[in-house]
Amino acid sequence: MNLIDQLSKFGVLAIGLAAFVLVVLAVLYVGNIVPHRPKSLTAGMVFLIPTLVLVGIGLVVPAVRTTVLSFGDRRGEGNVGFANYEWIFTDPEILTVVRNSAIWVILTPLLATAVGLLYATIIDKSPFEKLAKTLVFLPMAISFVGAAIIWKFVYDYKQIGNQIGLLNQIVTWIFGEGSAQHWLATPFWNNMFLIVVMVWIQAGFATVVLSAAIKGVPAEITEAARLDGVNAWQMFWKVTIPSIRPAIVVVMVTMSIAALKLFDIVRTMTGGGDGTSVLAYEMYSQSFPGQQTGRGAALAVVLFILVIPIIIYQVRNLRQRKEVR
Amino acid sequence: MSTKVEPVVLAKRARKRFSRPWASLTAIIIAVLWTTPTFGLLLSSFRPEEEIKTTGWWTFFASPNFTIDNYNEVLYGSGSSGRLASAFINSLVITIPSVLFPIAFAALAAYALSWVEFRGRDWIFIGIFALQVVPVQMALVPLLSFFSQGVDVGGVTLLPAWGLQGEWKFVQVWFAHTAFGLPLAVFLLHNFMSELPGSVIESARVDGASHGAIFRKIVLPLITPALASLAIFQFLWVWNDLLVALVFASGSETSPLTARLADMAGSRGNEWQRLTAGAFVSIIVPVAVFLGLQRYFVRGLLAGGVKG
Numbered sequence: 001m002n003l004i005d006q007l008s009k010f011g012v013l014a015i016g017l018a019a020f021v022l023v024v025l026a027v028l029y030v031g032n033i034v035p036h037r038p039k040s041l042t043a044g045m046v047f048l049i050p051t052l053v054l055v056g057i058g059l060v061v062p063a064v065r066t067t068v069l070s071f072g073d074r075r076g077e078g079n080v081g082f083a084n085y086e087w088i089f090t091d092p093e094i095l096t097v098v099r100n101s102a103i104w105v106i107l108t109p110l111l112a113t114a115v116g117l118l119y120a121t122i123i124d125k126s127p128f129e130k131l132a133k134t135l136v137f138l139p140m141a142i143s144f145v146g147a148a149i150i151w152k153f154v155y156d157y158k159q160i161g162n163q164i165g166l167l168n169q170i171v172t173w174i175f176g177e178g179s180a181q182h183w184l185a186t187p188f189w190n191n192m193f194l195i196v197v198m199v200w201i202q203a204g205f206a207t208v209v210l211s212a213a214i215k216g217v218p219a220e221i222t223e224a225a226r227l228d229g230v231n232a233w234q235m236f237w238k239v240t241i242p243s244i245r246p247a248i249v250v251v252m253v254t255m256s257i258a259a260l261k262l263f264d265i266v267r268t269m270t271g272g273g274d275g276t277s278v279l280a281y282e283m284y285s286q287s288f289p290g291q292q293t294g295r296g297a298a299l300a301v302v303l304f305i306l307v308i309p310i311i312i313y314q315v316r317n318l319r320q321r322k323e324v325r
Numbered sequence: 326m327s328t329k330v331e332p333v334v335l336a337k338r339a340r341k342r343f344s345r346p347w348a349s350l351t352a353i354i355i356a357v358l359w360t361t362p363t364f365g366l367l368l369s370s371f372r373p374e375e376e377i378k379t380t381g382w383w384t385f386f387a388s389p390n391f392t393i394d395n396y397n398e399v400l401y402g403s404g405s406s407g408r409l410a411s412a413f414i415n416s417l418v419i420t421i422p423s424v425l426f427p428i429a430f431a432a433l434a435a436y437a438l439s440w441v442e443f444r445g446r447d448w449i450f451i452g453i454f455a456l457q458v459v460p461v462q463m464a465l466v467p468l469l470s471f472f473s474q475g476v477d478v479g480g481v482t483l484l485p486a487w488g489l490q491g492e493w494k495f496v497q498v499w500f501a502h503t504a505f506g507l508p509l510a511v512f513l514l515h516n517f518m519s520e521l522p523g524s525v526i527e528s529a530r531v532d533g534a535s536h537g538a539i540f541r542k543i544v545l546p547l548i549t550p551a552l553a554s555l556a557i558f559q560f561l562w563v564w565n566d567l568l569v570a571l572v573f574a575s576g577s578e579t580s581p582l583t584a585r586l587a588d589m590a591g592s593r594g595n596e597w598q599r600l601t602a603g604a605f606v607s608i609i610v611p612v613a614v615f616l617g618l619q620r621y622f623v624r625g626l627l628a629g630g631v632k633g
Contacts, residue, residue, distance in 0.1 A: 005578070006414055009492045013418045016499060020422065024429055031537035040443055043536055047437035048449065050430040051507055055456060058504020062467035063459050069466065076466075115355065122352040132352060134619065136359045141615035142608050143565030145583045149590055149604040150362045153369070153597065164381045164597070166365055200359065205626070212627050232345065261460055264567040268587050283462050288572065293466060300462040311458045 023050060063304075069297035076293035084298035094282065100191055101279040104198070104262060109255040112199045113248060116206025121236060124214055133211065137204035144201070144264030151197045152269050157182040185274050194276060197265050202258065206251050213247035214240060246317065253314045260306060279303050370395055370601035377597045395602035408577075409585060409606050416564060416581035416607075418495055419574065423502035423563040428555055430503070431510035432548065436540050438511070439519040440526055450515065456508040464505070465572050472497045472573075494579045501573045502563050510555055513625075517551040518544060554625025557618050564611050582607040 027046055034043045069076045070084055088094050116136075123132040139147060156165030157180060163169045168180040184190050217240065225239045241248070263280040270276040272285060279299055287296025369382045373392050376384075400410040437443075438450045476484040489497055521544065529539050570584045586603050589596070615622060 005492075006411060009414060009418050009495070009578075012492050012495050013421065016422050016496065017425075020426055020429070024433070027433055028537040028541065031540065032535045034536065041445070044437045044441040044443035044446060047433045047441065047536070047540075051434035051453070051511060052449075054430065054500070054504045055453065055507050057471065058468055058500060059456055059459055059464050059508070062464035062471070065467035066463045119352060119355050122348045126352075132356055134616070135356050137619075138612065138615070139359065139363070141561060141611045142363075143567070143583050143611070145565070145567055145587050145590070146604045146608045149586065149600050150366045152590065153366055153601065154362050156597075162380050164377070164379070166361070166381065166383070169381050169383070200362070203359070208623055208626060212623075261462070264583075264587070267567070268590050271591055280460075280462060284465075284568065284571070287466055297466065300460065300465075303460050304458070304463050307458055307460060 066297045066300050069293055070301045072294045072297070074292045074294055076297070080294065084294045085302070087295060088298060088302060096275050097277045097279060097282045100275070100277065101260060103191055104195060104259040104278055105256045107192075107195050108198050108202065108259040109252040111195070112202040112255055113206045113210075113252050115199065115203040116251070117210050117248070119203070120207045120211035120214055121240065124211060129211075133204075133207060136207050139201045140204045142201070144262075145268050147197055147201055148265045148268035151193075151200070152184070155183040155193060157184075184270055184276075187275050190270065190274055190276050194265055194269060197269070198259060198262060202255050205255070209247055209251050210244060213244035217243040249317060250314070253310055253317075257307060257310055260303065260310075279306075366601050366604060369597065370605050372598075374598040377601070378595070395598045396606070399599050399603045399606065409582065409603055411577075412580060412582045412585040413606060415495075415574070415579055416583075416610075419498050419502075419570070419579075419581050420560060420563045422495075422499045423506070424556055424559045426499060426503040427506035427510050427559060428552060431507055431514050431555075432545070432552065433540070434507075434511050435514035435518050436536075436544055438515050439521075440539070440544070441536060453508050453511050457512060459508075461505050461568060464501075465568075468501060468504075469497075469572055472500075491576070491578045494574055494576060498569065498573045498579065501569050502566070505569070506559055506562070510559070513555060514548065514551060517548055521547055550621070550624070553618070553621045557614065557622050558625055560614060561611055 027050065030046045031043070034040070034046060071080060071082070072078055073080050088098070119132075119136060123129045126132065142150070153164075154166045155168075156163070157168055158164060163172055163180050167183065171179050171181065183193050221243065222235065222239060225235055230238065261280050262278060263284060266272055266276055266278055266281045267284070272278075272281050277285070280303060283296050283299035283303060286292040286299060290296070365382045368385055369377050371391050371393065372382065372385060373390055373394065376390060400408075400413075402408070434453070438446060438453075471484075472487045472489060475482060475486040487497070525543060526539055529543055534542070564581075565583060567583045567587055570581050571587075574580050574584065582603075586600070586607055589600060589603060
């Protein structure tokens with residue numbers, strides 16, 4: 001490691017931070033001298049300028065550009081009409097990608113929420129609750145790349161010699177020598193093995209949010225139900241679930257958006273091979289390594305359109321709950 | 326919202342739980358399933374190369390053999406698989422500004438949107454709010470060409486190419502993370518700020534305090550908890566990000582741990598002695614931050630997604 005190279009990085013960092021401090025000071029200075037006039041546009045704009053400039057250059061203009069590019073050819077020029085979109089919905093390989101994304105969006109929230117809800121219910125009020133929660137929550141701090149490597153190791157497959165992947169070792173112990181599988185190269189099912197990784201990461205999120213919701217269920221309700229003689233099973237389905245339904249919806253919606261945008265796990269574990277690619281990964285691989293600007297842009301737009309209804313649903317939900325309160 | 330639970334009820338509930346051994350068993354199974362994969366990787370990273378490649382990590386307990394060679398190799402070793410120490414520095418140089426910038430700018434913007442009255446304010450807020458919907462993927466290609474080729478409109482160059490090379494590419498990573506992080510940050514801080522007591526701010530205004538003074542002396546101290554939660558989120562998001570890093574920080578001078586590890590997993594998929602140690606180098610910082618500040622993280626999570 002060359003020390004001088006490293007020092008120059010900190011030089012760039014120092015310059016960046018200095019520029020940042022200057023901008024903030026300038027905003028606060030101008031904010032100090034603009035007079036308080038009601039309905040004055042200047043005062044508001046002073047505080048908003050850094051955000052508006054960054055968001056404008058970094059998000060708004062690029063998003064418009066991408067939409068335009070999605071009607072262009074591979075170099076992002078000309079006008080090919082809806083050809084790129086037609087390609088997404090007719091090319092058999094890309095149809096597999098669309099199918100995979102659908103599986104991800106449906107299975108990840110269902111499985112992760114089920115595990116989180118079950119776990120949160122069981123550990124509620126137990127003396128080890130805090131520790132138990134931390135154990136399952138910890139994967140949230142790990143990068144998708146890190147998680148992908150952790151699980152790639154679990155799924156590791158050796159044609160000859162000892163298995164070093166835990167899953168194949170367990171399979172060998174149970175079903176005998178020679179029953180080990182190349183999990184990540186098994187068509188269709190490899191998607192499930194990738195989804196397991198996402199569920200492993202997200203279950204902690206569900207646990208923490210749902211556990212807080214369960215604690216919010218008023219004790220009078222659970223006590224009344226208990227006096228009526230309901231058993232634990234009925235209590236769970238008839239009292240707990242309806243009481244925390246809004247929290248469950250929020251958790252599932254958040255996870256389905258994350259599943260739709262998922263990219264890192266697929267890239268690190270299979271590189272999209274053996275029929276495991278998803279929309280967000282395909283968008284990256286078409287745009288950058290593949291140099292197919294038009295197709296990549298069309299995939300981004302499809303992703304965008306798919307996110308919209310989910311978010312509208314989320315916003316409506318939040319607003320309804322605000323009105324109730 | 327949360328009703329105080331009577332101690333008697335608590336005790337009764339607790340007894341109820343423990344009378345169900347199958348429930349405890351399920352919890353233990355889930356906890357074991359959720360920790361074993363990480364544990365296996367951590368243990369493996371301390372085993373000699375020969376043993377990692379030929380025997381499972383569970384055989385460690387039969388013949389313990391411990392080494393830190395793997396860490397030495399990935400951190401300082403030469404060649405494409407080593408030098409994670411420099412990638413670690415890249416991750417730091419990327420993360421610090423990418424956390425500071427969006428949170429500071431979002432705090433300023435949220436102040437204007439909640440406590441400065443001007444025409445069109447609500448429209449700007451709705452606009453920024455709506456931008457949360459836009460996936461990062463929508464911005465990647467054009468933003469990259471903004472940096473590499475500048476802006477041309479009808480053959481007229483409005484902005485020349487930035488020509489960022491080597492370590493100067495950090496600038497475009499900071500820019501991208503800041504722009505992509507701003508909409509959510511503005512939204513969350515606005516939620517928090519608009520619920521501050523109006524009487525305090527109003528009376529400061531009557532006393533002749535300027536906007537700058539109100540922001541610094543009154544608003545900023547009150548929103549510190551929200552800033553802390555947001556900072557942890559943004560930190561985990563940036564440190565763990567792969568997509569933005571691949572697009573904007575390509576090249577060994579700037580690419581962070583995640584990008585370097587992903588490359589190792591692709592090109593050296595069976596070099597487990599390097600992958601296991603490398604993965605842990607990248608995991609250690611966010612896990613430490615997370616464990617230390619878990620309280621703020623959970624608070625932010627509950628305030629952001631599931632208010633009330």
